[in-house]
Amino acid sequence: MQVNEILNQKGREVYSVKPDETVYNTIAKMAELNVGALLVMEQNKLAGIISERDYRNKVILKGRTSKTTAVKEIMTNKVIQVKPNDTVNLCMQLMTEHKIRHLPIVDEDIVVGVISIGDLVKTIIAKQKVEIDSLRNYIGGSYPG
Secondary structure, eight states, rough: BBHHHHHHOOOOOOOOOOSSSBBHHHHHHHHTTTTTTTEEEEEEEEEEEEEEHHHHHHTGGGGGOOOBHHHHSSSSSOOBOOOTBBBBBHHHHHHHHHHEEEEEEEETTTEEEEEEEEEHHHHHHHHHHHHHHHHHHHHHHHOOO
């Protein structure tokens, strides 16, 4: 299964902030949207990503204040990203290897969506359910073929 199929099901809305936004406002936006990360966009280009983990490690544990710290000071600059035609398996591999929970989907330098580890797990479980149901039908004799 490809990433594009997940985006078709969940939607392509992208939540983002600007690099000069305060960390406080960014965390408030994450809470309002009930998400764990936001893309950082500058002039419609992906500049970074900021997550709850960035906040914990680079603000709280460093003694900074979220109301005076800009997102660009703590965001992750090197963003792992995938293309719409990449596979779910590749996404799982990247997320596991890099210990990340969110992947921007980029098509020719344009962000077309974001998927989370939860999106991937739901997709994999749904696919396994279909396969299990097919096997049960085959074993039970009701397989069409």
